[in-house]
Amino acid sequence: MSRTGRWCVGLFIGCYLGILTLGIVAHCLKIGLSGNTLSYYVVWDMFCGWNAYDQRTHLIAESESGRYYEVSEPWGAFRPYGKLGRIQYDVYNHMVSKHIDHILSHTKHEPINRVFVVQEFWPKQYNLPESLWKQNFGRERDKLSYYHLRAVCNNEGRFVNNYPDWLNQQQMNAVGDNPRLRHEVQQARASFGTWSIPTDSTSGMQEQNTAILMPSTN
Amino acid sequence: MNRSRQQDMNLRQSLSKFFFEEQVPFGAALTRIFLPLMALLPMLMRFPRVRELYSSDGTPVQMFEVFGNGEVLPVLNPGPAIMLYSLMVFCLLCAVVGWRTRLSLCIGTALYAYFNLIDGIGTMTKYSVIANHLLLLLTVSPCGRLWSVDEWLRKRRSGNAVAVPQAFPIWPVRLMQLLFAFVYFGAAMTKIQTEAFFSGEQMRYWMLSNWNYENPVGEFVAMWPPVLLVSAYLTVVWEIVFGFLVWNPRLKWFVLAIGASFHLGTWLLLGLYIFPAICLSGYLCFVTQQDVMFVRHWIKPLKLRSSHLSRLVPEIPPVLPSSVTWTIAAGIFAATAIETEYRLDLFGTRSKSGRLELREIAPSQAQSLLAAETPLREKDKFFSFHLGSQSIGGQLANRRVNYEFGETVLVECNLNPPHEDMWVECVLEDKNGQPIDSIGQVLTREMLRGHFMYQLGSRLTAGQYSMVLRSAGTEISRRQFTISGEPPVCMANPQNYTN
Numbered sequence: 001m002s003r004t005g006r007w008c009v010g011l012f013i014g015c016y017l018g019i020l021t022l023g024i025v026a027h028c029l030k031i032g033l034s035g036n037t038l039s040y041y042v043v044w045d046m047f048c049g050w051n052a053y054d055q056r057t058h059l060i061a062e063s064e065s066g067r068y069y070e071v072s073e074p075w076g077a078f079r080p081y082g083k084l085g086r087i088q089y090d091v092y093n094h095m096v097s098k099h100i101d102h103i104l105s106h107t108k109h110e111p112i113n114r115v116f117v118v119q120e121f122w123p124k125q126y127n128l129p130e131s132l133w134k135q136n137f138g139r140e141r142d143k144l145s146y147y148h149l150r151a152v153c154n155n156e157g158r159f160v161n162n163y164p165d166w167l168n169q170q171q172m173n174a175v176g177d178n179p180r181l182r183h184e185v186q187q188a189r190a191s192f193g194t195w196s197i198p199t200d201s202t203s204g205m206q207e208q209n210t211a212i213l214m215p216s217t218n
Numbered sequence: 219m220n221r222s223r224q225q226d227m228n229l230r231q232s233l234s235k236f237f238f239e240e241q242v243p244f245g246a247a248l249t250r251i252f253l254p255l256m257a258l259l260p261m262l263m264r265f266p267r268v269r270e271l272y273s274s275d276g277t278p279v280q281m282f283e284v285f286g287n288g289e290v291l292p293v294l295n296p297g298p299a300i301m302l303y304s305l306m307v308f309c310l311l312c313a314v315v316g317w318r319t320r321l322s323l324c325i326g327t328a329l330y331a332y333f334n335l336i337d338g339i340g341t342m343t344k345y346s347v348i349a350n351h352l353l354l355l356l357t358v359s360p361c362g363r364l365w366s367v368d369e370w371l372r373k374r375r376s377g378n379a380v381a382v383p384q385a386f387p388i389w390p391v392r393l394m395q396l397l398f399a400f401v402y403f404g405a406a407m408t409k410i411q412t413e414a415f416f417s418g419e420q421m422r423y424w425m426l427s428n429w430n431y432e433n434p435v436g437e438f439v440a441m442w443p444p445v446l447l448v449s450a451y452l453t454v455v456w457e458i459v460f461g462f463l464v465w466n467p468r469l470k471w472f473v474l475a476i477g478a479s480f481h482l483g484t485w486l487l488l489g490l491y492i493f494p495a496i497c498l499s500g501y502l503c504f505v506t507q508q509d510v511m512f513v514r515h516w517i518k519p520l521k522l523r524s525s526h527l528s529r530l531v532p533e534i535p536p537v538l539p540s541s542v543t544w545t546i547a548a549g550i551f552a553a554t555a556i557e558t559e560y561r562l563d564l565f566g567t568r569s570k571s572g573r574l575e576l577r578e579i580a581p582s583q584a585q586s587l588l589a590a591e592t593p594l595r596e597k598d599k600f601f602s603f604h605l606g607s608q609s610i611g612g613q614l615a616n617r618r619v620n621y622e623f624g625e626t627v628l629v630e631c632n633l634n635p636p637h638e639d640m641w642v643e644c645v646l647e648d649k650n651g652q653p654i655d656s657i658g659q660v661l662t663r664e665m666l667r668g669h670f671m672y673q674l675g676s677r678l679t680a681g682q683y684s685m686v687l688r689s690a691g692t693e694i695s696r697r698q699f700t701i702s703g704e705p706p707v708c709m710a711n712p713q714n715y716t717n
Contacts, residue, residue, distance in 0.1 A: 001387060006238070009389055012358070013237060016393055020400040028407050037285040037335075041351075044404030046344045048412060050420045052601065052634035054427060060584050061576065068584035074574035075565055078267045080260075080340035082431045082489065086271075089429070090339050094284050098277040102270075106565045108573040118587045123598045123634050124426040128437055136441045136602065139695050144595060147587045170594065170636045174663050177638035 051167060054127060057087055057150075058118040059100060064111045071103050071115055093117070093151065100157035117151040119166050237392050240385040244510045246361035248502035249352065249394065250319070254310040256495040257330065257349040261307060264341065265555075269564055271337045273299035281338035291335055297556060302329055304555035308548050313356070316366020318544045323357040345493040351397050352500050359390030371540055394503040398477075399461030406457035409450070418446030418613060419632075419666050425487055433489035441602075443613040453480065464504065474501055596690045599640070601632035603687045603695040613667070621674055622703040629670040631687055631694075639663050643688040644670040647696075649681060676705040 001009070023042025026032045033039045059071035077085030087099055100115050125133075126143040133141050148166035151159050164172070176182055270276035273296040282290040294302065309326030312318055330353060334346040362368045364383050414420040422443065425436035439445055456476055463469045478501065481494035538546075566574045606628050608615040614630040621627060629644055643658035661668045672685075680702050687694040 001238070009237075009387070013389060013393065017396065020397070024400060024404050024407065027404060028411075035286050037282045037287055037290070040281060040285070040342075041347050044344070044401050045408045046405055047420070047424055048408050050414065050423045052423055058587055060579070060587060062584075066581075068579050068581055069576040070579050071576065074576065078264070078270060078340060080264075081343075082429060084429065086340040090279070092284075095277055095279045095339050098279065102277045103576075106567065106573065107576050109576040116588055120587075123601070124423055125601055125634075127426045127428055128441075129434070132437055132441065136604075137695070138603070138697050139597075144592065144598065146592055146594065147589070148591055149588065167636065173594075174636045174638040 052124055053121040053167065054124050055088075055091065055167075056084075056120040057090070057096070058120060058147075059087075059096070059103075060116045060118060061100075061104070061109070061112045061155075062114050062116070063109070064113050067110070069109060069112070071100055073103060074107055096151070097153065097157035097159065100153055102157075104155055104157070112155040114160065115153045115155070115157070116149060117153065119148045119150045121146045121148065121166050237389040238387045241388045241391075242383040242385050242507050242510075243360050243364055243388075243391065244507060245391050245503040245505040246356065246359040246394075247316075247364040247366070248505055249499060250316065250323075250356050250359075250361035251314055251365065252499035252502055253349065253352050253356070253496065254313040254323075254326065256492065256499045257346075257353065258307065258310050258314075259495070260341075260492050261303075261310075261330070261333070265303070265307065266559070266562060266564070268300045268303045269296045269559065271340060272303065272333055278336045279339045281335045281342055284338040291332065293336065296559075300556050300559050301552045303333060304552045305548055306330055306333065307555075308551040312544070313353075316362045316368050318540060319362025319366055319368050320357060321541075321544070323353060323361075327353040327357055343493075345496045348397070348401060348500065349496050352394055352496075352503075355390050355394045355397070359394075360384075360386040361390075368540075391503050394500065395464065396461075398497075398500060399464065402457040402460045402477075406454045409454050409457075414666065416447070416450050417611070417666065418443040418450060421446045421450065421487075430489035431491055433487060436487035436489065439487055444610040444615045447611045447613055449483075456480065470504060474504060477501065596692050597694045599634055599637045599689070600687070600694050601634050603629075603631045603697060605629055605685055605697045605699055609669075612669075614669075619697075619699045621699060621701050623674050623676070623678075623680075623701065623705045625674055627672040627674065627685065627699065629672065629685055629687075630667060632667045633661060633665065635663075635666060637661075637663060640689055642668055644672075645686040645688055646672065647684045647686055649683065651684070654678070654683075674701055678705065680704075 019042055023039065023044070026039065027043045027045060033043060061069040061071050063069065072085070072087075077087070080086055080089065087095065090096060090099075096117055104112060104115075122143055122145045125137070126141065128136070130141070146166065148169070149163055150165065151163060152161040154160055176185075264271055267276075272278050272294075274293045275296045278293055280289055280291055280293075282288060293299075306326055306329035309322040309329070312322035313326055327350065330346075331350050334342040334350065363386065409415045412420055422440045425433060425440035456473075460473060460477065464473045478498060481497050484490045485494045563569065604614055604617050606614045606616045606618050607621070607625060609628060609630075614628060631642065633640075640661045641658055642661050643656055645653050646655040647653050655672070657670060659668060659670070678701055682698060682700050684696045684698050686696045
């Protein structure tokens with residue numbers, strides 16, 4: 001290999017390992033990952049999240065005549081990783097709008113007024129097969145699903161109303177189950193006086209002030 | 219000063235040897251044969267759905283959208299999307315057989331990245347990312363110089379059918395190996411940041427999820443937290459030390475064997491198929507010249523002679539240059555795919571009966587989904603309730619229904635988060651359901667389990683009892699157990715909940 005070729009290869013190796021290292025460091029220190037799509041290629045956070053409830057999404061269309069339809073692919077849902085349709089892997093509703101619009105525009109149906117996005121939850125222990133349930137739980141298997149209206153969309157899939165996710169709602173309920181805290185929250189008032197500077201003297205336009213106090217989700 | 223310069227020189231030499239040592243690329247060739255094949259499996263499954271998943275006539279959701287960056291990549295019309303998708307499949311198949319290897323890998327890798335990025339919901343996963351890295355590194359490697367159509371054509375051109383395989387600098391293979399070290403180290407960091415991983419809860423809930431393929435073994439193991447606890451520590455230790463041990467010739471196969479069992483474990487316990495397949499294909503990059511020589515020594519009696527090989531390989535006259543043949547074949551493949559997809563009519567829009575109809579559901583069924591929400595039942599805030607006598611790492615390690623006087627009953631209840639701060643009671647009842655003893659404790663919102671200890675003292679008589687778990691005034695679960703033997707004369711440890 002020529003000297004130049006060796007230098008080029010060295011540069012490639014350095015860049016490649018540098019990017020991989022950057023991914024690990026950013027992941028460990030939790031910096032520079034938010035909104036950075038390409039970080040997905042260098043962050044190894046497999047199975048980082050979890051929750052105790054299993055979840056499904058149901059899409060129910062209500063027609064002008066008051067009839068209800070299941071908004072699912074009549075040609076068969078694509079199941080990417082197992083038995084569940086692709087929409088079930090869209091836990092943050094990135095796809096729901098497109099999905100509703102796509103199905104309604106590719107199927108025959110009476111005019112649709114609105115589409116309800118309903119979440120279904122149940123504790124994961126009910127996923128155990130009957131034999132294991134009997135072995136491990138000394139009680140009747142009385143699975144109950146919790147249905148929660150997550151959003152209402154129009155017939156083009158656009159969100160008309162959005163509601164908190166059921167799990168977040170439960171989290172809030174758990175935190176809110178504290179009279180003292182509830183009282184303090186009710187007394188508190190948010191102040192966003194520094195959100196914008198009324199007029200910028202040079203451009204004459206409003207500018208966003210980055211020095212703003214925001215609640216953190218971390 | 220001289221000493222530090224000497225050390226510097228030694229480091230440079232070591233690095234130079236590590237990356238630029240020349241070896242026959244057996245590892246890269248094996249990875250080239252198996253990895254694109256494994257990466258292709260999920261993509262072939264998606265072949266009939268290209269229109270729906272990756273084209274403007276479907277519902278592609280780009281990874282950029284998932285990360286909040288909007289639609290960055292162009293979304294193609296169905297025709298071009300199917301053409302490019304089939305070209306990707308063709309290129310990856312060509313990479314497997316090593317035909318126009320570098321070109322095939324170059325195009326295949328770029329298109330593989332594109333189609334994964336286009337569908338962030340149903341295509342892109344971490345195995346796609348690992349496969350993409352490996353495909354990129356295969357592209358810059360001499361993986362096509364061995365066990366490939368390219369090599370066969372090269373030999374035919376030169377007329378030297380038994381030429382010794384050529385050696386090349388090993389750096390692309392080293393980068394593949396380093397990739398695994400980074401992946402495992404990063405995965406270990408993720409686990410270290412996840413507290414519930416080390417108590418087994420995280421894996422238990424993943425094993426009980428039905429988001430992947432069937433995992434009956436996982437469902438069984440999920441109910442034994444001590445197993446999860448021990449395996450959690452072993453996994454993290456192995457993931458961290460992998461990068462430090464795998465280049466040691468004596469330990470390499472041992473470390474890789476643990477890795478292989480770890481990946482097979484994800485198949486059995488989590489129902490993952492493609493992830494282990496991709497990783498195990500990637501492991502083939504660790505195969506060296508010496509390993510191949512070792513295997514060849516053992517299978518020497520089975521080795522085919524070149525005369526036998528020449529009989530197996532048909533004498534194809536060189537009519538067209540390989541590049542022209544490749545281009546024609548790619549074109550035919552793409553055209554066939556476009557025509558097949560058109561005839562398939564996925565959405566049924568060209569059928570005689572017109573578009574397919576939405577399924578109507580009964581108003582009662584719809585109303586049941588849309589009715590006022592049911593408050594969370596108290597019992598659903600709990601996962602399980604068990605009796606035992608030993609704990610490992612703060613988890614109940616055994617389950618028992620028979621006790622003797624003097625023993626301690628260890629009671630464990632596991633909670634499903636999120637839950638509020640709870641007052642949970644454990645009530646001892648006799649066989650007639652009469653309460654004998656009761657004790658409670660606060661389980662705060664961040665707690666995933668609670669423990670009660672009950673020492674079987676002299677106030678009880680031998681017989682059958684029940685331990686009842688109560689919360690918010692309701693019975694959650696009960697476990698029956700039996701006490702046998704003679705009551706002791708004196709009691710010990712007054713701190714425990716005892717009678």
